[in-house]
Amino acid sequence: MDYFQKLTKQVATFLGITQFVATALAIAGVLIAAYVYSLPLYIVALIGLAISSAVAYLSGRLASTYVTEPVLFLWKAILHVSPSSHGASAPDLDKSRVGKELVTSLALQVYQLASSETPTPQSARHTAAAEHNRTDAIMQNFPLPVFVMDKKQNIVYANTAALHYIDQPKQDVINHNMYSVLDLSFPSDHTFDAWLTDSRDNKATASESWERVRLMLGDQKTKKQFDMAAYYNKDNPENAETIITFFDKTVRYNKDDDAVSFIALAVHELRTPLTVLRGYIEVFEEELEGKLDPELEGFMHKMQSSAQQLTAFVSNILNVARVEENQLFLQLHEENWEKILRSILNDMALRAQVHDKTIEFSIQPDLPTVALDRVSIYEVVGNLIDNAIKYSDKSSQIIVKSYLRDDGMVETTVQDFGIGVPSSIIGNLFEKFYRNHRSRAQVGGTGLGLYLSKAIVNAHGGQIWVQSKEGEGSTFGFTLAPYAQLADELKTTDNKDIRRTAHGWIKNHSFYQR
Amino acid sequence: MQDTTQSDPNQQASTTPITGGEPRYKNILVIEDEHFIGELYMRALTKAGYNVKIIIDGPSGLKEAQTNAYDIILLDLMIPNMTGMELLKKLRDPNSTPNLKSKIIITTNLEQADEAKDEIEKQADGYIVKAEVTPKQLVRFLQSLER
Incomplete structure (x- = not known):
């Protein structure tokens, strides 16, 4: 003044x-x-x-x-x-x-x-425009694909790398819903959509990343695989609610897939002669039953059971490879457990018999129907009984029980009276390639069976366990959920079957809801 | 927990009679290039009362299937000159095969990646891993289709 x-x-x-x-x-x-x-x-x-x-x-x-x-x-x-x-x-x-x-x-x-940082209104507009141009230039030249979505999940921005990556012209991407443009699958039920729903409910901003995401391109043949990162902003003034970017890993992840396809091919080559062997042995059995002396008939049954066992093992290899690569894929149907268990035990009886073991079983009547994948559960029971046969030593009795537990789960146990498992290693039994060390010299096996059984049972939503005492034998048990318990999961899909999420590829859900 | 039944290992062979009773689905086309497997299926199915024809390559298999003379088609996925998948698609496409009455059962030893398996499950009536079933068990499976 x-x-x-x-x-x-x-x-x-x-x-x-x-x-x-x-x-x-x-x-x-x-x-x-x-x-x-x-x-x-x-x-x-x-x-x-x-x-x-x-x-x-x-x-x-x-x-x-x-x-x-x-x-x-x-x-x-x-x-x-x-x-x-x-x-x-x-x-x-x-x-x-x-x-x-x-x-x-x-x-x-x-x-x-x-x-200072607060420019006058006129220069503010100018600065914002300049800033926008600069950001756009950076984003367009940014070497990773970037997509920006608004609150309706329409794509409002995609940079050059993004358009190039999904091989689509700009007009087929911008202002289209991301679910119609990006056919994404995730290795677990923690999908992008699940994360977005959660973020919308609970967060103002959030970020997340995923590994091994798959994108199927429009031609339905080309599959891209990548890691993905996403950013969420509830009230972004630019209408950019979510931003996602991909880190391409197609070459590396495809190599992993090729490893599985190689195994699938090898398994095919092993299975073809096995099919033939099993077929002809069956013909012999049918034609010679009762005409052979007991010793030869015993030999025939041993051939038969060995071929059957080899078949089961070959399937184990394929499925372990799938578990490893997150590609084991189960389709759960409503099934009568007693009927299925009886038919599995029936198949296993010959295997037990040629090793001089007998399987006794008791199944509680009127068990509720369970949700299961028939082929995989066959492998679980098969593996447990094969183990019981292997580790039974001189005892000949194997007991299988199935009953309803107090908590509503259907439990099935396989008990042998053989060499048992030392308490020091019991915790490692369900690990891959783990075998009872002392018995390695006497008993064959790969150590894949329990590892695979655990993966399969867990994928069914059940638990697998073991109780054992050295020199007295072991009891292995696993639980299955009653079909009714999974009814909620069923309501969310149109399908009558339940596609298990633990090891399969899960489509980004909204794609189906829209 | 009730009756403890002693399982009978011979039960497997004796429980289900293979012959006896005329099958409703009588005519079977087997598209299979592995001769031994073809021979085994032919023997077991014929014994069970089916009329069986075996074709060993894709294009002629498709042609034969399109005559619509079969109740059941057993289709291998690895066959010469055309993949089983292509053949399956042609049979399910009303433009190339109108009104196919046959049930199509995939018989294979090659297990597919998820996407391909989905596709098969949508289009076929059944899926069997050949090594997992003996010819007799296959017959039982086909008999179960009639129920």
């Missing part, structure tokens, strides 16, 4: 002086005209008027320049920092004559405001 008073005084002094000079000049002119040249009075009046007009004009010009000088300096200062007039030079504040202190102070404040 002091500076302003000083400016007022300066202006007042200047105006006073010019006023005084103008008045003095006019009086002097009139006096000279009247007394020196004795001109008539009206001429004198005219001369006085002319002089005062001229002086008033000059002093007006002078005064206006002088008084408006601070405005000029401030104007220059503002122009200098304004982004809309590039190249305006800064005023030389040292040359300021009027209100120098005030002008200098105000100009510095202008400079400060311009460089």
